[in-house]
Amino acid sequence: MSIQEKNQLLRFTTAGSVDDGKSTLIGRLLYDSKSIFEDQIEAVKSSSEKKGFDYVDLSLLTDGLKSEREQGITIDVAYRYFATPKRKFIIADTPGHTQYTRNMVTGASTANLAIILVDARKGLLEQTYRHSFIASLLKIPHVVVCVNKMDLVDYSEDVYNKIVADYEAFASKLDIKDVQFVPISALNGDNVVDRSENMPWYEGSTLLYHLEHVHIASDFNHIDCRFPVQMVIRPHTLEFQDFRGYAGRIDGGIFKPGDEVKVLPSGFTSKIKSIELNGETIAEAYAPMSVTMTLEDEIDISRGDMIVRPNNQPKSEQDLEVMVCWMNQKSLQNRTKLIVKHTTKECQAMVKDIQYKVDVNTLHRIEDIQEIGMNDIARVSIRTASPIFFDSYGKNRQTGSIILIDPNSNETVGAGMII
Amino acid sequence: MGQYYLSHLKELEAEAIFIIREVVSQFEKPALLFSGGKDSIVLAHLAKKAFYPAKIPFPLIHIDTGHNFPETLEFRDELVEELGVQLVVGSVQESIDKGRVREETGVNASRNALQTVTLLDTLEDLKIDAAMGGARRDEEKARAKERFFSHRDEFGQWDPKNQRPELWNLFNGRKHHGEHFRIFPISNWTEMDVWQYIKEENIALPSLYFSHERECIVRDEVILAKSEYLPLKEGEEIQKLIVRYRTCGDMPITGAVLSNADTLELIIEEVATTRTTERGTRADDKRGETAMEDRKKAGYF
Numbered sequence: 001m002s003i004q005e006k007n008q009l010l011r012f013t014t015a016g017s018v019d020d021g022k023s024t025l026i027g028r029l030l031y032d033s034k035s036i037f038e039d040q041i042e043a044v045k046s047s048s049e050k051k052g053f054d055y056v057d058l059s060l061l062t063d064g065l066k067s068e069r070e071q072g073i074t075i076d077v078a079y080r081y082f083a084t085p086k087r088k089f090i091i092a093d094t095p096g097h098t099q100y101t102r103n104m105v106t107g108a109s110t111a112n113l114a115i116i117l118v119d120a121r122k123g124l125l126e127q128t129y130r131h132s133f134i135a136s137l138l139k140i141p142h143v144v145v146c147v148n149k150m151d152l153v154d155y156s157e158d159v160y161n162k163i164v165a166d167y168e169a170f171a172s173k174l175d176i177k178d179v180q181f182v183p184i185s186a187l188n189g190d191n192v193v194d195r196s197e198n199m200p201w202y203e204g205s206t207l208l209y210h211l212e213h214v215h216i217a218s219d220f221n222h223i224d225c226r227f228p229v230q231m232v233i234r235p236h237t238l239e240f241q242d243f244r245g246y247a248g249r250i251d252g253g254i255f256k257p258g259d260e261v262k263v264l265p266s267g268f269t270s271k272i273k274s275i276e277l278n279g280e281t282i283a284e285a286y287a288p289m290s291v292t293m294t295l296e297d298e299i300d301i302s303r304g305d306m307i308v309r310p311n312n313q314p315k316s317e318q319d320l321e322v323m324v325c326w327m328n329q330k331s332l333q334n335r336t337k338l339i340v341k342h343t344t345k346e347c348q349a350m351v352k353d354i355q356y357k358v359d360v361n362t363l364h365r366i367e368d369i370q371e372i373g374m375n376d377i378a379r380v381s382i383r384t385a386s387p388i389f390f391d392s393y394g395k396n397r398q399t400g401s402i403i404l405i406d407p408n409s410n411e412t413v414g415a416g417m418i419i
Numbered sequence: 420m421g422q423y424y425l426s427h428l429k430e431l432e433a434e435a436i437f438i439i440r441e442v443v444s445q446f447e448k449p450a451l452l453f454s455g456g457k458d459s460i461v462l463a464h465l466a467k468k469a470f471y472p473a474k475i476p477f478p479l480i481h482i483d484t485g486h487n488f489p490e491t492l493e494f495r496d497e498l499v500e501e502l503g504v505q506l507v508v509g510s511v512q513e514s515i516d517k518g519r520v521r522e523e524t525g526v527n528a529s530r531n532a533l534q535t536v537t538l539l540d541t542l543e544d545l546k547i548d549a550a551m552g553g554a555r556r557d558e559e560k561a562r563a564k565e566r567f568f569s570h571r572d573e574f575g576q577w578d579p580k581n582q583r584p585e586l587w588n589l590f591n592g593r594k595h596h597g598e599h600f601r602i603f604p605i606s607n608w609t610e611m612d613v614w615q616y617i618k619e620e621n622i623a624l625p626s627l628y629f630s631h632e633r634e635c636i637v638r639d640e641v642i643l644a645k646s647e648y649l650p651l652k653e654g655e656e657i658q659k660l661i662v663r664y665r666t667c668g669d670m671p672i673t674g675a676v677l678s679n680a681d682t683l684e685l686i687i688e689e690v691a692t693t694r695t696t697e698r699g700t701r702a703d704d705k706r707g708e709t710a711m712e713d714r715k716k717a718g719y720f
Binding site: 007008009076077078079080081083087088090102103105106109110216217218220222230231233234235236237239240243245247248249254277278279284286288289290292303327339341342344397398401402403405410411412415 | 422423424425426427429430431432433434436437440441443444467468469470471472473474556557563564579580582583584585586587588589591593594595606607609611612
């Protein structure tokens, strides 16, 4: 119990289609970590019986919406939670069919780790390439390839080794820092939580052991100081008459009282007087902490400004090169007007050029295109009405990401990673 | 270099505070829906931390069904006093008196569903454009698909198939006139996280959550508190039991659990070993497989 309070949080995505055993794997993790409750199991059992199944359909645990249960499909990203004595986990479970890209990008945007399932009988498929490409595009720091259904290939080491070799050859074309492989049978539980006796040749760790121990403390950028100001706190009370605090969440680097800072876009410099939360002082503030900062000098600062170090500044430009995942029925074309939301700043923007779109199954570039549609991923040039203070997405997932909003419908229509 | 990472509770806290601050920055008239339950108490605590040393810059709204536990109301008034925050009470009894809703009849009658009308009327009267609530995704399957920023149309309805994608920590609160948002800053917390946080932050709770002796009626395997709002069926008897509550809803529909846990440590131990969900004691969720989704679509909490 006391260990639990110091636990880290690991967010991971699972991607796959109905028949590669994804639901079974999630069910197995939840069940073996005792995160499924009796009344949930009872409800799923009775629903399975009603549908005439002779097995307990664990996908009914995650498919919560009426139309999903009727159609037997997952429409949306479902979030599941479980904990072990070592860590807390948030699973973003994304569906494998239509609107697939949109949902996986959504789930991947906040993930530390992606689980990619490969059916041992089938080897690498188009969807394996698609999942891996999105994991690499969204810069998920860790990928675990689970070679599932090992029980159906007689737990063969050769089959496993061939899949590993194929995947490594393919992954060399992608930008994934950390790839691990685990041979499993989600159905029987081999190497999921407990070590498999059926695969003595496998010397690596079980899936759960890996999830519990993978090093995630450096998944945030602790080098380049970035503090986007969310709002200004002015109490206007006798006791705190002159208090002027800048509230926000650290997006990068380590801030300390006494540090010299520069405020963008004004360019004024000052020193950090205090960093606090709820009146308690904080000696060092780093991502993803929410804090309130005060400065030595009175400077005009408002929402959308960014506090950085004078000797380490983000880029400040109006022309952005962005990998966009388009998420709306209405297509994106040249000169489409949008609202860009970046950290705590919003501004108008226009599409200048669609350079190419990526075939997510083959990674080929398709050039000379006039528009992109739902679930397309494309490289796009965007011009904003005022400068944005950004880093490349590869350097900082927070200051390198934008969402695109349709100014008429107000819907979120795209996600962008700044190159 | 030191260890630059947060515990899971600190990370969840940072996320929730970020969202509460986004709400105040992006909306004109936010409010916090306060039920008197532990989740909304934690939410009020997070709001206090988010704006300190300034006061919480939005009112708490309590939808009073008239069937509350007296302990809840007492606690609510003390908390409001301590935080120095405005409290608005929307009364279901008034909605009934005005003829806006019709009271259910029969032995299992409940005012749970009626709350939606009172809630939407109250939000409209106050012109609230962002109503924060303490709902969590781990509570119920329809809630597992809820966004942090959940868009509601001009009728207050939720359209689960047409939700805005939510990426990174970029939250889109743009809306047309007459629409509003429901916002769930502790979406990613589990029941265990809430209890551990209450302990770590030493947050006061209504006495209902701790083990106590109470006069009860056992109906359909649910332990209900004896109250004037709960007519007895034939053959039902009042028994004295040692119980506590895992959630805090209306008196006639919220089930208690048999428990000796009278400290936070014991409650956390109990939560860690319990084999049913906390809403498993809620009669309102047992009105069909998608009872929660149906109510949420109509504008429920």
